[in-house]
Amino acid sequence: xxxxxxxxxxxxxxxxxxxxxxxxxxxxxxxxxxxxxxxxxxxxxxxxxxxxxxxxxxxxxxxxxxxxxxxxxxxxxxxxxxxxxxxxxxxxxxxxxxxxxxx
Numbered sequence: 001x002x003x004x005x006x007x008x009x010x011x012x013x014x015x016x017x018x019x020x021x022x023x024x025x026x027x028x029x030x031x032x033x034x035x036x037x038x039x040x041x042x043x044x045x046x047x048x049x050x051x052x053x054x055x056x057x058x059x060x061x062x063x064x065x066x067x068x069x070x071x072x073x074x075x076x077x078x079x080x081x082x083x084x085x086x087x088x089x090x091x092x093x094x095x096x097x098x099x100x101x102x103x
Contacts (some may be wrong), residue, residue, distance in 0.1 A: 009051045016044035 005013075019041035026033040 006051065006055075009055075010047065012047045012051065016041055019044060035088055046057045 019037045023034050023038035023041050026037060
């Protein structure tokens with residue numbers, strides 16, 4: 001069931017979006033302006049997060065407490081998921097086996 005958004009949450013969402021766009025606009029043009037707008041963006045994002053999580057405090061029974069995400073969205077548990085396929089080792093392989101295989 002969707003929650004009704006408070007006017008404070010809407011305000012901070014709007015400001016976070018505006019300052020995020022301005023920070024991106026000046027990212028490579030004017031580093032001082034970029035940092036100025038990014039700090040404002042970050043301040044509003046933190047407030048949005050606090051307000052949003054506060055809306056869901058009473059609705060946490062179906063969420064993973066550690067990750068704050070629905071239990072059906074569990075993170076994959078793949079040891080080598082970011083490695084190129086030619087570098088993936090089976091989990092039972094000895095990580096030191098290459099030491100004895102030098103020519």
